[in-house]
Amino acid sequence: MTRKRKLWMRLTMLSLFMLIFVAPVILMFLKSVSFGWSWPDWRPTQFDLRGWRVVFGDPRIFSSLWNTILIAGVVVMLNFIIATPAAYALSRFHFRGKAIIESLLMLPILIPVLAIAMGLHLTMIRLGLTDQVLGVIFIHLLPTLPYAIRVLKSGFDRLKNEWEEQGAVLGANSQTVFWTVMVPLMTPSIRSTAVLVFVISLSQYVLTAIIGGGTVSTLPMIYYPFFTSADEAVIASFSVLFALLPIMFLILFEITLRVYLRVIKRP
Amino acid sequence: MLIKVEKLTKSYAGQTVFSDLNLEMTKGEIMSLVGPSGCGKTTFLRCIAGLSFSTSGSIYVNDVNITNSKADERPVVLMFQQPLLFPHLTILENVTYGLKYGKNKSKKQERIERGLAILEKVELAALSGRYPNQLSGGQQQRVALARALILNPDLLLLDEPFSSLDPSLRSSIRSWVRDFLKKEGVTALFVTHDREEAMMMGDRIAVMKEGIFQQIGSPKDVYQQPKSPQVAEMFSEGLVMEGFFLSPDHLTLRPKTSLKAADTEAFDATVEYKILKYGHTFYHVYVHALEQRVVVLSNHEFLDGEQVELCYKRISLQTYNKNHPVDEGKSSKKLSR
Numbered sequence: 001m002t003r004k005r006k007l008w009m010r011l012t013m014l015s016l017f018m019l020i021f022v023a024p025v026i027l028m029f030l031k032s033v034s035f036g037w038s039w040p041d042w043r044p045t046q047f048d049l050r051g052w053r054v055v056f057g058d059p060r061i062f063s064s065l066w067n068t069i070l071i072a073g074v075v076v077m078l079n080f081i082i083a084t085p086a087a088y089a090l091s092r093f094h095f096r097g098k099a100i101i102e103s104l105l106m107l108p109i110l111i112p113v114l115a116i117a118m119g120l121h122l123t124m125i126r127l128g129l130t131d132q133v134l135g136v137i138f139i140h141l142l143p144t145l146p147y148a149i150r151v152l153k154s155g156f157d158r159l160k161n162e163w164e165e166q167g168a169v170l171g172a173n174s175q176t177v178f179w180t181v182m183v184p185l186m187t188p189s190i191r192s193t194a195v196l197v198f199v200i201s202l203s204q205y206v207l208t209a210i211i212g213g214g215t216v217s218t219l220p221m222i223y224y225p226f227f228t229s230a231d232e233a234v235i236a237s238f239s240v241l242f243a244l245l246p247i248m249f250l251i252l253f254e255i256t257l258r259v260y261l262r263v264i265k266r267p
Numbered sequence: 268m269l270i271k272v273e274k275l276t277k278s279y280a281g282q283t284v285f286s287d288l289n290l291e292m293t294k295g296e297i298m299s300l301v302g303p304s305g306c307g308k309t310t311f312l313r314c315i316a317g318l319s320f321s322t323s324g325s326i327y328v329n330d331v332n333i334t335n336s337k338a339d340e341r342p343v344v345l346m347f348q349q350p351l352l353f354p355h356l357t358i359l360e361n362v363t364y365g366l367k368y369g370k371n372k373s374k375k376q377e378r379i380e381r382g383l384a385i386l387e388k389v390e391l392a393a394l395s396g397r398y399p400n401q402l403s404g405g406q407q408q409r410v411a412l413a414r415a416l417i418l419n420p421d422l423l424l425l426d427e428p429f430s431s432l433d434p435s436l437r438s439s440i441r442s443w444v445r446d447f448l449k450k451e452g453v454t455a456l457f458v459t460h461d462r463e464e465a466m467m468m469g470d471r472i473a474v475m476k477e478g479i480f481q482q483i484g485s486p487k488d489v490y491q492q493p494k495s496p497q498v499a500e501m502f503s504e505g506l507v508m509e510g511f512f513l514s515p516d517h518l519t520l521r522p523k524t525s526l527k528a529a530d531t532e533a534f535d536a537t538v539e540y541k542i543l544k545y546g547h548t549f550y551h552v553y554v555h556a557l558e559q560r561v562v563v564l565s566n567h568e569f570l571d572g573e574q575v576e577l578c579y580k581r582i583s584l585q586t587y588n589k590n591h592p593v594d595e596g597k598s599s600k601k602l603s604r
């Protein structure tokens with residue numbers, strides 16, 4: 001009785017998951033390779049790679065793909081470099097003004113990022129950071145860092161202090177303990193942070209446009225204008241390309257993590 | 268002296284946890300540390316291990332002052348209440364962690380050999396490839412012990428290592444651990460709540476209460492000759508009076524009607540219940556005058572609820588400070604109140 005019910009529960013969950021997450025991607029993919037698929041046909045009648053040809057026919061596509069991946073990758077790395085010590089300090093230490101700092105960190109989420117970016121724009125012009133990749137990377141930290149710090153902080157909150165103490169007592173210095181105990185135990189938080197930051201950076205349009213000034217072209221910069229066109233196949237192709245990036249990033253990240261753990265683990 | 272703690276004091280924000288603690292231990296000695304909850308036992312161990320720093324005082328290991336060394340630089344390993352095995356590492360990898368990442372790194376081949384050897388000793392070599400969550404609680408504690416002992420620490424600190432185990436496992440593992448520590452000649456400081464465990468594990472017992480060591484001595488001394496009413500209340504099973512103590516081995520029960528011998532005094536008491544243990548009958552009696560309960564062995568038959576007399580020889584009354592029999596005049600004066 002209960003086993004049967006469990007099975008049903010699982011089946012329901014699985015079909016819901018398929019319906020919500022997998023079906024749109026498949027649909028999108030079908031759409032990108034079909035020609036004139038519309039109501040009331042229940043399946044595409046003609047296949048055609050025109051959508052993909054348009055996407056890869058754009059002369060800017062490879063440079064903007066590269067830009068997008070480069071920017072998102074560096075933004076992920078910078079996020080870890082900055083957010084890890086910040087999150088650790090916020091989680092482990094009590095100091096005056098901690099509450100203020102924590103709410104300040106939430107500001108970029110609460111206030112429209114656009115407003116802050118406008119303010120920063122002038123400063124960045126003066127520093128000569130506009131119209132180049134470095135400036136775009138810098139401005140992408142704005143909408144990502146608060147999330148990274150949040151996620152990593154709650155990860156550290158969940159990890160008892162005793163793990164570090166156990167490492168120390170066994171003679172490992174704090175740096176070693178961090179790399180061999182904390183990082184492995186934090187993998188769920190690290191994974192979420194990486195994917196979240198990557199996706200946020202990937203989908204920035206306005207910030208990239210303001211700071212990049214049109215010189216730095218990323219995938220959204222050539223993707224959004226196509227929305228005004230009515231060509232569904234092209235839009236679908238772009239969307240699939242877009243959806244593939246985080247998935248590939250996740251796979252790459254997972255492999256790196258596995259290799260890292262393998263190295264750490266040798267007896 | 269292998270271990271020497273001098274005038275160790277610890278306070279948190281003005282609140283003193285313990286003050287002026289002195290302790291000396293010789294090599295291979297096992298010391299039990301007992302005390303009521305919150306008296307600072309864990310804090311004391313953490314200070315010795317270097318996980319928190321003492322406010323004042325010094326700690327020497329092999330005549331080296333380690334008071335200000337960091338935890339990872341001290342030749343001391345602390346075992347926590349939980350085994351805290353690293354979940355991402357196998358048993359063998361856990362055990363060799365200190366050899367790989369500690370201060371005296373050894374070669375890979377040697378690490379594996381030593382790891383397997385110590386796992387052999389804790390009788391877990393067959394499980395070396397498993398992960399911690401595939402082990403029982405007792406097995407996990409044994410792995411934690413192996414992980415500590417592989418480092419040959421000068422001092423092993425154990426903070427209630429068995430308290431998360433069920434009673435039967437607990438009693439089997441603690442005698443195993445004691446034999447093991449003795450065989451390997453490990454110097455250990457062992458914190459427990461349990462009086463029986465303290466007597467069983469320790470060559471000596473340190474009783475901590477209200478931020479000081481009330482008494483340090485052999486189990487027999489502490490049990491029979493407590494140095495303060497606090498120690499008596501906590502560790503002995505006798506009668507605790509203001510200024511005097513009656514060791515349980517000097518107490519006898521008899522029916523209320525009988526006559527008094529000249530050198531004998533008696534308290535009125537009520538039998539609450541009896542239990543059979545080790546082939547004898549033990550009576551739990553309540554002493555009205557002292558509002559205390561005590562357990563007495565007797566060959567007489569008494570009924571539950573029966574009024575009895577709890578007798579003792581005047582000569583067996585002892586003071587806390589001098590630990591010798593009290594002269595009669597003084598004792599009877601005090602008790603006649």
Ligand SMILES: Nc1ncnc2c1ncn2[C@@H]1O[C@H](COP(=O)(O)OP(=O)(O)OP(=O)(O)O)[C@@H](O)[C@H]1O
Pocket residue numbers: 279284302303304305306307308309310311460
């Ligand atoms: N980090 C801390 N900050 C402030 N006070 C603390 C801290 N750690 C412990 N204390 C206080 O120090 C005292 C001793 O604590 P400790 O944990 O050493 O007791 P314990 O003897 O180990 O008790 P138990 O037998 O319950 O484990 C307690 O009163 C506790 O409130």
Ligand SMILES: [Mg+2]
Pocket residue numbers: 308309310426
């Ligand atoms: Mg404690």
